[in-house]
Amino acid sequence: MPTASPTATDEAPRHPAPAPSSSDSLAALRPLILRLHFYAGAVVAPFLLVAAVTGFLYAGAVQAEKLVYAHELTVDDVGGAELPVSRQVAAARRAHPEGTVFAVRPSPAADATTRVLLSGVEGVAAGHTLAVFVDPYTGEVRGALEQYGSTGALPLRTWIDELHRDLHLGETGRLYSEFAASWLWVIAGGGPVLWFSRRRALRAVRGTTGRRRTLGLHGTVGAWAAVGFLFLSATGLTWSTYAGANISELRASLGQATPSVSATAGGEHAGHGAAAGGAERAVGLDEVLAAAREKGLTDPVEIVPPAGADSAYVVKQVQRSWPEKQDSVAVDPATGEVTDVLRFADYPLLAKLTRWGIDLHTGILFGPANQIALMLLALALVLLIVWGYRMWWQRGRGPAFGRPVPRGAWQRVPPQFLVPAAAAVAALGWFVPLLGLPLAAFLALDVLLGEAAHRRARRRGAPS
Numbered sequence: 001m002p003t004a005s006p007t008a009t010d011e012a013p014r015h016p017a018p019a020p021s022s023s024d025s026l027a028a029l030r031p032l033i034l035r036l037h038f039y040a041g042a043v044v045a046p047f048l049l050v051a052a053v054t055g056f057l058y059a060g061a062v063q064a065e066k067l068v069y070a071h072e073l074t075v076d077d078v079g080g081a082e083l084p085v086s087r088q089v090a091a092a093r094r095a096h097p098e099g100t101v102f103a104v105r106p107s108p109a110a111d112a113t114t115r116v117l118l119s120g121v122e123g124v125a126a127g128h129t130l131a132v133f134v135d136p137y138t139g140e141v142r143g144a145l146e147q148y149g150s151t152g153a154l155p156l157r158t159w160i161d162e163l164h165r166d167l168h169l170g171e172t173g174r175l176y177s178e179f180a181a182s183w184l185w186v187i188a189g190g191g192p193v194l195w196f197s198r199r200r201a202l203r204a205v206r207g208t209t210g211r212r213r214t215l216g217l218h219g220t221v222g223a224w225a226a227v228g229f230l231f232l233s234a235t236g237l238t239w240s241t242y243a244g245a246n247i248s249e250l251r252a253s254l255g256q257a258t259p260s261v262s263a264t265a266g267g268e269h270a271g272h273g274a275a276a277g278g279a280e281r282a283v284g285l286d287e288v289l290a291a292a293r294e295k296g297l298t299d300p301v302e303i304v305p306p307a308g309a310d311s312a313y314v315v316k317q318v319q320r321s322w323p324e325k326q327d328s329v330a331v332d333p334a335t336g337e338v339t340d341v342l343r344f345a346d347y348p349l350l351a352k353l354t355r356w357g358i359d360l361h362t363g364i365l366f367g368p369a370n371q372i373a374l375m376l377l378a379l380a381l382v383l384l385i386v387w388g389y390r391m392w393w394q395r396g397r398g399p400a401f402g403r404p405v406p407r408g409a410w411q412r413v414p415p416q417f418l419v420p421a422a423a424a425v426a427a428l429g430w431f432v433p434l435l436g437l438p439l440a441a442f443l444a445l446d447v448l449l450g451e452a453a454h455r456r457a458r459r460r461g462a463p464s
Contacts, residue, residue: 029413030197037190039442040183042392045385047180048187052385054164055232056378059363059371061157069154072133072143078110082136085114085285085303091139092116092132101305102129104285105152105318107136108300117147128158151320151364174241175434181236182243182435188222188229195219211394218387225380232377235357243432256350261328261342265312283336288313291331291338298325306333312340320364324355 066073085106093101093116102119114136117129124130124146131147131154134140148158166173198219205216237243251257285303292301292315304314316328326344331337347355356365363371413421429436 029417030194032413033190033193037187037194040187040190041385041388043438044180044183044187045388047176048184048381049385050167051164051177051180051184052378052381054160056375056382058157058160058164059374059378061160062363062371063368065154065157068156069145072145072154073113074111075113075135075137075142077137080137082107083139085289088114088134088136088139089116089285091141092118092134095141096121096130096132096144098122099124099130103305104303105300106289106303112136113142115147115152150318151362152318171241177236178240178243179434179438181233181240182432183438184236185230185233186435188226188233191219191222192226195223211391214387214391214394218384218391221380221387222384225377225384228373228377229381231357232361235361237432238354238358240434242434246431251350251354254350256348258351258354259342259347261314261316261330262340263307263312263314263330265306265310265330265332265334265339282334283313283331287336288315288331288333291315291336292329295327295329295338295341297327297329300325317344320359321367322365324359324365326355 085104088106089101089104096118099118099121101116103117105115105117107114113133116132116134118132119129121130125148128146128148130144131152132144133142135142145154146158147154148161153161162168165177167176205213205220208216238247248257285305288303289301292303297315297317300318302316302318304316306313312330312332314328314330317325319325324344326347328342329338330340332339344352359365360370361374363374366373425439426436429439
C-alpha cells in the first residue's frame with residue numbers, strides 16, 4: 001500500500017541515515033534532539049499543562065486581590081495627619097489581642113491601610129500570619145485576613161499560589177512543579193533547534209493544511225516563546241526543593257548568597273528592656289521608624305520587633321516592583337541608634353539576579369505589563385501542548401499511530417561531540433535531580449526496549 005513520503009510528513013526518515021562525518025556533527029544531533037523532544041513532550045506535557053493553567057491564574061490573581069480585598073486594603077477618606085504607628089498597632093491589638101506582633105507594615109500610600117501582622121494566632125496556618133488592617137487616619141480596624149509570604153499574599157492569591165506550587169499536597173506536591181520546571185528548559189531549548197534546522201519551506205504556516213499546518217503553528221509559537229520558557233524554568237528552579245537547595249549551596253560557595261542585616265542589638269545597653277513578643281522597650285515603633293527614615297528607607301517598609309533580649313528591631317523595605325527597594329537597617333531597642341545598614345546596591349550579583357528573577361516570575365517586578373506577559377506565556381504553553389498532542393495524533397497511520405523517532409540516533413553522533421555532551425548532561429542531571437533521574441530511567445528503558453527489538457528482528461532474520 002503506497003504511503004506519503006516520510007520526509008514530507010515526519011520529523012525524521014523511517015530508516016537511519018548513513019553516519020555523518022565529523023563536519024556534520026550538529027546535523028547528526030537533530031534526530032537525537034528530536035527523539036528527546038518527542039518523548040519529553042509526551043510525558044512531561046501533562047505536568048506542564050497544570051503548571052501553565054495555574055500560572056495563568058496566579059498572574060491574574062495579583063490584580064484580582066486588589067479588587068476582592070479593596071475594603072481591607074484601602075481607606076474611605078484620605079486626609080489629615082496619620083496617627084503614630086504605635087497607636088495604630090494598639091488599635092489592632094484591641095480588636096485582636098490574640099497572638100503576638102510579628103511585624104508592622106505602615107501605610108505605604110495615602111489611600112492604603114496599615115498592616116499589623118500577628119503570629120501564633122489559633123486557626124492560622126503555620127508560616128502564615130494574621131494581617132489586621134488599620135485606617136492610619138482614624139485607627140479603625142477594617143478587617144483581618146490571613147497573609148502569606150514576603151509579598152503579602154492574601155487568601156485568594158495564597159490559594160492559587162499553593163495550587164501552582166504544590167497542588168495543595170504539601171512538600172510531596174512540590175515535586176510536580178519541580179519536575180515540570182526541570183524539563184521545561186529541555187523541551188523549550190530543543191524546539192527552536194529543530195525548528196530552525198528545518199528548511200525554510202517546511203517552516204511555512206500559510207497555505208498548509210493537516211499536520212504540516214499544526215507543525216507550523218507549534219514551531220512558530222514555540223520559537224517566539226522559547227526565551228520566556230527558559231526564563232520560567234530557570235527562575236522556578238531557584239526555589240524548588242532539590243534543585244533549589246543545590247542552587248543555594250552553589251551560591252553560598254561562591255559568596256553570592258543573599259545577605260541579611262545583623263539583628264544583634266549593639267552597645268552596652270544591648271538587651272536591656274527588650275524581650276521576645278513585644279514587651280516593654282525603651283524605644284518604640286515610632287522612634288524606630290524615624291531612625292530608619294533618616295537612613296533613607298522610604299515606603300513601603302516593614303518593621304520587625306526584636307526576637308529576643310539581645311535582638312534589635314529590623315526595618316526593611318519591601319517593594320518588589322521596579323525599581324526595587326530592599327534596603328534594611330537594625331535599630332537598637334534601648335538607644336534607638338541604627339546598629340547596622342544593608343543596601344540592596346551592595347548585594348552580590350547573583351543575589352540581585354535571583355531577587356529580580358523571582359519577582360519577574362511572580363509578575364510583580366513590572367506590574368500589570370509583567371502579569372500580562374506571564375499570562376501570554378502560559379497561554380502559549382497550553383497551545384503548544386495541544387498542538388503537540390494533535391501532531392502525535394495526526395502522525396499515526398494504522399498500527400504506526402504515534403510512531404516515535406527511530407532509535408539509534410545517538411550512534412550517528414561523532415564520539416568527540418557525544419562524549420563531552422554526555423558528561424555535561426550527567427553533571428546537569430546530578431544538579432537537577434528531577435531531570436537527571438527520569439532521563440536516566442528513560443535511557444535505560446529505551447536501551448532495553450531497543451535490545452529486545454533487535455533480538456526479535458535477528459530471530460526473524462531481518463535487520464532491526
